[in-house]
Amino acid sequence: MTHAAPHSGSGPRPARPSTRIILRFAGALALLAATFAPAGAQELLPAPPQVGPERGALVVVGGAMRSPEIYQRFIELAGGPDAHIVLVPTAGGAEEYDEFYQGMNAWRANGARNLTILHTTDPAVADTDAFVEPLRTAGGVFFFGGRQWRLVDAYGGTKAETAFREVLERGGVIGGSSAGASIQGSYLVRGDTRSNTVMMGDHERGFGYLRNVGIDQHVLRRNRHFDMIEVVKARPELLGIGLDEDTAIIVQGDRFQVLGSSYAIIYDNQSTTTSGGEFYFLAPGDRYDLATRAPMRPATTTGPVEGVVKKPWGGGR
Numbered sequence: 001m002t003h004a005a006p007h008s009g010s011g012p013r014p015a016r017p018s019t020r021i022i023l024r025f026a027g028a029l030a031l032l033a034a035t036f037a038p039a040g041a042q043e044l045l046p047a048p049p050q051v052g053p054e055r056g057a058l059v060v061v062g063g064a065m066r067s068p069e070i071y072q073r074f075i076e077l078a079g080g081p082d083a084h085i086v087l088v089p090t091a092g093g094a095e096e097y098d099e100f101y102q103g104m105n106a107w108r109a110n111g112a113r114n115l116t117i118l119h120t121t122d123p124a125v126a127d128t129d130a131f132v133e134p135l136r137t138a139g140g141v142f143f144f145g146g147r148q149w150r151l152v153d154a155y156g157g158t159k160a161e162t163a164f165r166e167v168l169e170r171g172g173v174i175g176g177s178s179a180g181a182s183i184q185g186s187y188l189v190r191g192d193t194r195s196n197t198v199m200m201g202d203h204e205r206g207f208g209y210l211r212n213v214g215i216d217q218h219v220l221r222r223n224r225h226f227d228m229i230e231v232v233k234a235r236p237e238l239l240g241i242g243l244d245e246d247t248a249i250i251v252q253g254d255r256f257q258v259l260g261s262s263y264a265i266i267y268d269n270q271s272t273t274t275s276g277g278e279f280y281f282l283a284p285g286d287r288y289d290l291a292t293r294a295p296m297r298p299a300t301t302t303g304p305v306e307g308v309v310k311k312p313w314g315g316g317r
Contacts (some may be wrong), residue, residue: 063181280295
């Protein structure tokens with residue numbers, strides 16, 4: 001049996017609003033309050049990256065990749081030893097590569113168990129659904145070394161280039177060594193078909209996973225560490241990144257960390273060393289903010305890298 005609430009007085013019993021109506025009214029008020037609240041009172045979403053990828057990660061290696069920690073970091077970012085990793089050797093210049101390609105050996109030795117070689121020199125082939133099918137299930141893509149313009153000639157503007165980027169956009173990892181490092185920038189350093197000594201050649205568009213960035217490689221091993229200055233002086237909007245052999249940057253969003261056995265070099269025409277130098281070095285473990293172009297060296301507390309100042313090039317010594 002249900003009991004009605006007692007009612008006193010001689011007039012008619014007042015109507016009571018239903019619980020459902022009250023809840024709807026309260027919800028509407030809350031929505032209005034959120035909509036018209038001052039901007040500072042609302043929770044702000046983080047701004048999308050200005051330079052690096054919005055999702056996924058990049059592993060950019062300066063050539064001669066040997067360090068197990070670089071392999072293992074890439075494999076981890078791809079999803080682990082059983083993740084599907086697509087290896088692209090096209091920059092090497094051979095007509096054909098198969099499952100016996102020696103470049104696969106180091107990946108297997110470092111624990112990767114699900115590898116696919118993907119290669120063509122024909123952009124018409126690269127523009128087919130059948131060719132890009134392996135990329136649909138890939139957790140990672142890695143570009144081997146050689147000449148970076150070959151990657152542009154084979155894949156630029158095709159379904160393959162789109163599918164490479166889709167791996168990144170669904171949270172995977174894209175990596176590359178030597179030519180496979182340079183292709184990841186928006187500006188293609190050493191992209192000339194005549195010689196790899198020409199810094200600004202007949203191919204200038206990279207795949208652009210890092211925006212407004214040019215990437216050089218083998219910089220210390222081959223005494224190339226002054227070469228990028230030419231590029232940044234001609235294209236002052238660019239950030240230049242140089243990587244020595246067996247050295248990588250691991251990029252997530254607008255931040256990267258240096259990994260490996262040597263140094264990364266930063267060419268930013270708004271920053272010099274205290275002695276007026278036009279580039280500076282980052283050691284393994286150092287970090288960098290691509291959006292603010294700020295280097296960081298981890299310690300007990302995070303602080304700026306010593307010897308780097310905000311001063312435009314040519315601003316006096």
